[in-house]
Amino acid sequence: MLGVSCMPLPSECAAPVETISSTVLGDSLDDLQREVEAAFPFSESLSAATACVFGEGDPNSSLVFVGEAPGADEDRQGRPFVGPAGRKLDEIIKAMGLEREEVYICNVLKARPPGNRNPLPDEVAQATPWLYEQLRRIRPSVIVALGGPASKLLLQTHDGITRLRGHMGVWQDPEGDLEIPVMPTFHPAFLLRNYTAEVRGQMWQDMQAVMALLAH
Numbered sequence: 777m778l779g780v781s782c783m784p785l786p787s788e789c790a791a792p793v794e795t796i797s798s799t800v801l802g803d804s805l806d807d808l809q810r811e812v813e814a815a816f817p818f819s820e821s822l823s824a825a826t827a828c829v830f831g832e833g834d835p836n837s838s839l840v841f842v843g844e845a846p847g848a849d850e851d852r853q854g855r856p857f858v859g860p861a862g863r864k865l866d867e868i869i870k871a872m873g874l875e876r877e878e879v880y881i882c883n884v885l886k887a888r889p890p891g892n893r894n895p896l897p898d899e900v901a902q903a904t905p906w907l908y909e910q911l912r913r914i915r916p917s918v919i920v921a922l923g924g925p926a927s928k929l930l931l932q933t934h935d936g937i938t939r940l941r942g943h944m945g946v947w948q949d950p951e952g953d954l955e956i957p958v959m960p961t962f963h964p965a966f967l968l969r970n971y972t973a974e975v976r977g978q979m980w981q982d983m984q985a986v987m988a989l990l991a992h
């Protein structure tokens with residue numbers, strides 16, 4: 777079992793931040809995946825989920841995409857971003873000159889909320905130490921936060937995605953010195969619902985800023 781303990785929450789934070797006692801874990805990403813899978817289904821409120829969707833991709837990638845939570849397709853396959861939003865994300869990754877296998881893709885929540893409802897604060901609080909530990913073990917150069925929940929959590933703000941997007945921020949590891957640039961941008965599902973020249977242009981602008989940082 778993961779040893780989790782609560783840290784004090786700054787009042788402006790979007791969700792409580794918990795920490796994992798790393799002494800109980802092996803230190804690879806696979807070890808963490810086994811720990812998280814052992815805790816599945818995580819909570820009563822997520823008990824309708826059929827799979828733990830930990831994340832996938834290159835564990836040494838310099839680029840990590842963080843979404844919100846698995847949907848029905850992801851729950852069925854146990855893999856992140858494999859439905860319509862995933863196909864849009866694949867297109868974005870390709871347009872950046874990368875293959876899906878070259879990046880790492882995960883979500884804040886590791887299990888599907890029933891009916892695709894928004895994650896509850898308790899669910900985010902439980903999943904946060906796992907996401908943070910994932911990021912520590914991958915140590916990417918840049919994180920792309922897809923949509924409001926991931927952006928708010930990683931940047932510890934209540935600001936909405938419309939305000940946040942396009943402004944590079946920083947994820948500060950509450951347990952250490954690690955600081956990783958975060959680009960908050962629209963969720964691909966939002967892009968699918970709002971497929972306008974303006975939204976597409978804004979998202980592409982965000983990805984270009986990410987590519988520029990990766991090129992350094």
Ligand code: URA
Nearest residue numbers: 843844845846856857
């Ligand atoms: N939406 C997400 O946020 N994550 C997925 O894995 C799929 C859809």
